[in-house]
Amino acid sequence: MMYRDMVEWRGQNPPPATMMIISNKVRGVFDWDLLRLQQRTPYNLFLAYSVVPKVSILLSTSEEWCWKSLLKLSGPHVAVQGAKLYCNSCNFDTQSLKKFKKHIWSYEHVREEIINPTYDKVVCVTEKWGKNYKATPEFATAKIQVWWDMTSCPLPEGYDAHRVRPSLEAAFKELGYSGPVSITAYGDHNHTPLQALSSTGVHALHCVPDLPDMASVVEKWHYDNPPRAATIMMVISDHVDWISHYLVELLQENNYKLFLAYSFRPSKTSFLLTSAEWLWESLLAGSEQRRLVLHKCSSESGEPTATFNCSLCHFGTKSIDQFRNHLSTDKEHAKEEMRLPAVRKLNIKENRRSRVADFDRKGKRM
Ligand SMILES: [Zn+2]
Ligand SMILES: [Zn+2]
Structure with a gap:
């Protein structure tokens, strides 16, 4: 009530x-x-x-x-x-x-x-809010930042990586969003079609699986984006919950909107309020209508301006060759790749040990 x-x-x-x-x-x-x-x-x-x-x-x-x-704080x-x-x-x-x-x-x-007993069940008004909204004038030309987790949402077998950007842009345009789109692909770039992605201006960020770097990137990105400017964030991942606490804060305090794509639909509606959601593979497949727009988009993208970053070594470059060299032959990088999984295993072990100790301590008190 x-x-x-x-x-x-x-x-x-x-x-x-x-x-x-x-x-x-x-x-x-x-x-x-x-x-x-x-x-x-x-x-x-x-x-x-x-x-x-x-x-x-x-x-x-x-x-x-x-x-x-609070009641003790009474004034006169x-x-x-x-x-x-x-x-x-x-x-x-x-x-x-x-x-x-x-x-x-x-x-x-x-x-x-x-x-006529008083109705006391909470009626969630947002529950029926539709998923894909047409863009409001304020957001129609707002810039769109895409974070793509290639580990949980990889490219389908045989899919032409050149089509990723145009497919996304076409899906956005279908809803009336036509602002500039920046895409960053997170994954093991030893095994991604780097050439095709970067030629359409998709930025690459090399990271190891299960080590989500997105949160820190999202945080840094936020500093460069004034809170009152209309901006759209998009996360392509099955693990949006890993950063959802962070995202919800951004959505509460800024003039941002959120798009989501995932490889399977979550069983429970998240507390994250989205303006559009897609299944990753159907987004890439696109509709017939979208395919017509596709050519136009590709020609618009112009000169490639992709950047390449390695989150393990904090290494960055604009040259695909330098990046490939870094991933395949850099000795320091190889060391990091070896070290990180070991650190992660150690962390999991440590975490378990402290939880066990915590439980034992409480058990004694009971
Ligand atoms: Zn009465
Ligand atoms: Zn590296």
Whole structure:
């Protein structure tokens, strides 16, 4: 009930505005939907609860209080007239406390409560928000930054890598997005069609699997992109959850939108609010209509301006030959490639050891 009222209030009070929720039900009851709402419209949010949530809430709040300590902060007592006393079940309202008390105890009211119990399930308003939106004028020419995880979303067997960029651009254009597109491909570039990708201006970033570098790149990218400028981020990966906490923060606080592509549809709708989603292979296959636009896009891309980076050695170049040399013959690079998997295994072992120790410690106390 409270949640529905809040959604209604949002409809009538566009931002900037502040709302405050005093409830213990935010975590697990409101948060999924509210988190998605926050990515669309920014309101200041104050939270108060009597039980501190066990898991930190991803909601972006301006202030949080413990309800009891908040009540202690009282200033001078001021009597304010005009509090509204309202019975939702009977749609009865009054400003007189006496009348309200009388109503609550009345036969009509009790009967109404029983035959028409108050609906207390949270209706998630964002649940039915469609997946692929036509571009609004503000975003129609906004720049689009694509992060492509080639390990979880590789190129299909026999697919011409020259077609990646035009396929993406055509899919964007179908929805009305025609801003400049920058694509960075993450993967083991010893085994990717580097020539074809870079000739269409796809940047390459060499990294080892299971070592997500995206979060740090996304962070760096954010510094160069003013928060108020309309910008679109796209993640092509089956592991968007690895960086979703980071993305949600960017979406709450900036004028950004998010596109997603994955090789299979996630079973649960994420708390990330997207403006468009695709299945990776169907995005690449494109529709007939898209194929017509394809030629036009390819000719537009002009001179290749791809950059090549190795995240293991912090090595960067604009020459594909230098990059290939680095990956295949550089001794330091070879050492890094050997070292990293070992470090990773060690980390996993360490992590397990500390969790076991933690458990044992707690066990003794019980
Ligand atoms: Zn009533
Ligand atoms: Zn390297």
